[in-house]
Amino acid sequence: MTADTIGAGGLALPASESRLHKILTNNTFWIFAIDVLLIILFTSISINHTFISGTNLQNLMSDSGEGLLLGIAIAFLLGSGEFDISLGANLILSSVVAGLIAIALAPFGIGIVIIGSLVGAIITGLIVGLVNGLIVTRLNVNSLIATLAMLGIVTGVAYIVSGGTDVTGVPVALQDDFGIKTVLGIPLPFVIAILAWAIAFVALRFSRFGLHLLAMGSSRPAAERAGLNTNRKLVTLFMIAGGLAGIAGFIDITRFAATNIAGHTQDSLSAITAAVIGGTLLAGGIVSMVGLLGGVILAVILANGLVVIGVSSYYQLIVVGVILVIAVSVDQLRKSDSKVRLFSK
Amino acid sequence: MTADTIGAGGLALPASESRLHKILTNNTFWIFAIDVLLIILFTSISINHTFISGTNLQNLMSDSGEGLLLGIAIAFLLGSGEFDISLGANLILSSVVAGLIAIALAPFGIGIVIIGSLVGAIITGLIVGLVNGLIVTRLNVNSLIATLAMLGIVTGVAYIVSGGTDVTGVPVALQDDFGIKTVLGIPLPFVIAILAWAIAFVALRFSRFGLHLLAMGSSRPAAERAGLNTNRKLVTLFMIAGGLAGIAGFIDITRFAATNIAGHTQDSLSAITAAVIGGTLLAGGIVSMVGLLGGVILAVILANGLVVIGVSSYYQLIVVGVILVIAVSVDQLRKSDSKVRLFSK
Amino acid sequence: SSTGSADTSGSSDKKLRIVAIAALINDSFFITGKCGAQDAAKAGGATLQFQGPTSNSATAEIQAFAAAAATNPDGMLIAPFSNTGFGATVRPLMKKGIPVWATGQSLEPADAYGTTITDFLEASKPLEALIGKITGGKGTVGLIADTTGNKTDSDRYTEMVPALEKKYPDLKVLSPQFAQNSTSMASTAAAALIQGNPDMKVIYATSGPEAVGVASAIKAAGVGDTVKLVSFDSSPQQIDLIKSGQLAATVGQSPYEGSKIAVEQVLKYLKAHKGSTKQVPATATITATPTFLLTPENVTTAKALKYQYMTKCD
Amino acid sequence: MAFRGTADQLGIVRNEGKNMDASQTEVASPLRSPSDYVFRAEGLSKTFGHVKAIRDVSIELRRGEVLALFGDNGAGKSTLTKMLCGVYSPDTGSIEIDGQSITMKSTRDAEDHGITVVHQDLALAPDLTVLENMFLGHEMMHGGILKPFGFLSRLEMAQKTEKALQSLSIRLPSLSLSVKDLSGGQRQAVAVARANMWSRSGILMDEPTAALGTIQSDIVCQLIRTTADAGAGVMIISHDIPRILDIADRVIVLRHGEVALDEPIGSLTRSDVVAAMVGLAGHDPEDKEDNK
């Protein structure tokens, strides 16, 4: 496309080429640089370099599976200018439903169990997402309060469905044949998460769905005046986020052959952190899937690495906090002029 | 001020009168309406109407002290377009420092103990706030990530300072002579919180400090181009928030004569919820102190009332969630035209 | 914390390295357990590392356990937050000849080399009797617990409540209110329970922070003489409450003993199977650790001291 | 000093599939509806709390006509436009398109009836690129095997965007600049080019030349004239009275939310319009009842 320009305007640059330039200069580079630095540091310090050992790499990958799925869900929603605090509760409810289905289908063999519980988890997640979407669009409640309310409601429902205790007696085959199974050495949960990430990356960058999502986040009035049916699209987005949380719930129960209804309270916040570190703006309009991956890896490296090299837990908290600040401030140095506002107006 | 207008423009309305009109139509009315409704409901259901009894009102007041202080802190920061997730950790560290000072000053009598630990708690809170402010303004880190990092760092410091477990041997007089003391029947912690609230209300509405805070939240570029020293003002705001969290930390230790380093994980989120329900915009520029009060009261009424009328804890979660949605959506019905965006652009 | 000796691959004279993972490292129950494990390790000539999450999240604990396992220690102790979910990491370790001992909570399924845990049914018997005495079999009993789904916490009332209801038919035991380790939430719930149930006689708090919250609520409401507080665990705050008469009784566990036995058994196994990478036999048998009902009367006796948790190991 | 070129020399690019090529002038309009009105509105009014922004305004836009809407700042021009394209719903009154009275809940409804808008605040998404804003809501998709995946064909869209902008003599450093990095005039040109590309029966333009350079403003005016000659109806709001009077067929002046003047161009001069705007020459609706 070499369009000759009237006068001296510089239209020679085809759209795609300058996009590559844009990627390089944005902050994903910095996040991965820090990830690599930490890997080198932890490997050198850990006893006979176990940090980089096969088993620990598998630890890192299986630890990051659920975080990545929730990260994709929150990155989509943040990109469209919305929030979701109910992802953790959605994960719990989905894992409870998956667990109960797995127990019920146990006699029919591991294949049926896996499919049944996966489908059950996804449907539960979609339903929670749908209710989130309807509260936000039909009842006009801002998505922080709507999903916070759903956090309580979904947790309550999970406790009622599970009778207030973790679902036990889940067929261990679910764990052996899926949760801790590896494909070419890569844990299955991580494979699923990376697949979902790849689809999300392509959808965001090249599809109409991604464009409309970013338009709604960049300026909701502009998207509405361009004729986008924002309500319908938001409900779809919340359902996608819910479905991803459902898959994460399924993975959770396959990894541990048990639900963990008392945990997952910080899942939404960690997903938001990974997305924001990766360059996704809280105010919407700008999402970086590659940056999200870097953010999730950073979180997992720190959680695992600091234990492997034996840092005591109190100091772990401090080290993680300091590295978070360094990671984001280093990235800002480059963008000297444009101050990145939390809620860019 | 009856300025005659050129032509037919309606300048007759003096600024203050229409402001009253503006207060009535905004959403504080709805929050208090729902509070009153719930009070009536719980009173009628509870056994011989104990919900409205003197002691229970005192319960409600002492329960809402810390929440209101953290609510004021977060409302100021949200109004200026910033965030603070470290309030809970700040409260813990301040209560640990206050506890240690109380033990050290015990021999010098309760007066010295109270003043010493209060001053210690406030100074600790101010320091944490100062560090928050410097990370946000000097290192250019967005305030969600900065305060999230500080959440970890401050919690770690609290564990180190307290030796890893709750501070023991705090003089019980701190509880008897302050924590559970009442003035004209009103618990002292609530008196302090309401005083702080009143000062905040006046400061926000009538002082230059309040105007600059809202200007920074409404449009940071406009505030900067009007010549406001936004960096210095943001550091001040984070310190005020930190100081308020310090006071809340002092109140926490006086109420229980013990620190609670494993608790307070949801404090920041509940403060944000109370502020947002009260009408404070997440995107900044609009703060409602009266609405915040209504939000804090709503939270406390639900936490206490549902237990008083004997709702089981799983269903409590669901009821609180449903009431949250109703409270916010009812308020939205009135503002049919202007869709209140989460992050209003 | 000391990092273990460089090479642990089975050579006999090398110091053995044991890693202990706790459910909540800022809780005096687990600190006391650490002291027991450290003393036993020192006595057995081994080194001990102590790790664990700072918030009670099972996922965080499982991840920390997996990370520590990756450093191939000689033996491991686990104080699981919930008894499920650890199998995937414990089984491979046991297969590689690394003994794993569970303290404070049993693993489900029983994959560990051994388990030292309080016999909660036994421990709650004296508490049942006390509650019967205080209430005379009538009135209401309130229950403030930590979180649902945390077996270490729910074991403290799931067996006791049915026993109480069977023994005292017209005693009303309320369903638990969950305070998530937060003193202020416990105080709010207790104050409301007192308000909602005029015939409240006893409130049972299942752990330290909850007990402190309930004591404050009772004191603030000024109902100290009609509403008694009983609890589980004996953190220093709870001991203060007993001494000041605000806490009628509390069940002291012996985490020091539990971890000491665990380390001793692990070292015994390692010394008996020097350098072997044979599968370590798992067993479901439980070594029960004793408990003691601390009351204002006996709290200062020598025996009672053994059941009071420490905050430092000196 | 001849300008760079009038609109037709530049071969203004129109969305082929959708409407007229500029060169076919005066051919019977192939547009959808037989009725010769883009819209007819009766008794519209809108109040914001105390402020009666629009009071009982009736307005119609014929096909092939350039209707100029003048008025002082705050007279209600933008409020009226927003009611005519579904951004605001009128408190009273009705809007009729193709003979049926319709209620428009969003600009999507307006567009379905062939009306596109250039908003005074441009309504562009700052974080999106120029071509993304141009095609927002009208994306061109990859056909063939990629069909089901809904992939955007960015290359095709880039070419069309470039042509449309060049026709307004706007040179952008690159098409992949986000709109927030554009200058005031460049942004407005994107908004005008967008409305022009997707318009069918009518375009409402709220001060389309406010930030444009003089050359670009002239081109836009010619573009408006040619679009009207090709059968579409164009309502243009502007404060640049002389330039708009050159191309307008009919003039409406709003004052304090009411129609103070509604006449064909005839011999209307700049000062007639200004007089109606400030209500000096007996056109003054204000005397009837107070604004309050």
Add this chain to the structure above:
Amino acid sequence: MAFRGTADQLGIVRNEGKNMDASQTEVASPLRSPSDYVFRAEGLSKTFGHVKAIRDVSIELRRGEVLALFGDNGAGKSTLTKMLCGVYSPDTGSIEIDGQSITMKSTRDAEDHGITVVHQDLALAPDLTVLENMFLGHEMMHGGILKPFGFLSRLEMAQKTEKALQSLSIRLPSLSLSVKDLSGGQRQAVAVARANMWSRSGILMDEPTAALGTIQSDIVCQLIRTTADAGAGVMIISHDIPRILDIADRVIVLRHGEVALDEPIGSLTRSDVVAAMVGLAGHDPEDKEDNK
């Protein structure tokens, strides 16, 4: 049809304490600095990634002078203005005020040197009311006992705001309307009135009349003339060439970030300016080297 009244009839209100009352014309300027330049800038340049927005521009503004800055869309006018008032820091070049070379890190620095700005994007806080925006950064406080509490004296500020807006013939429904509820022109009037109220030695106006009605635009032009006659320097960016040529003393035309023309008004006509803007009549800096 006489307009409502020229600027001096309206008694344009100036912030008494700070600068000249309009009626004292031609009196020796009491402004702070003896030097007769508001500022002198040499060799300024600014690049955004690929885009060279300003290339080696030297510009100066004398006191008592109205300097008109013309240029096509995207020529770099706003970028230059932002460098002259501290919003952007120039990549190269220096700015000299009162004889010293200074670096401005924010508009606060510019204002300390007596320069106020009307930004093209107005830089108003949408959620704040009109009077809050007018006095943002220059609040009038309660004296007396309330002194230490820093309370705003809203009544006084409301009166001043009202007078300032009336002087621009802008009628607002009420002063406590938030700016987001104002019309485009009303907002611009607030921005112009604000800059005028706080200006001392110089005002930079980036398209101050873009959204204003014709009457208001005339008044603003007269306001600019009177402010300059009173000794201040005014640099005005506009696309409304005829109206600005009436009041300008000197004209600068920017083209692709370079100065294409810098001459006193003399006999300059509209087409000379346009020619310089598009680079037809030999003024074309473009031939030297390509824009890339």
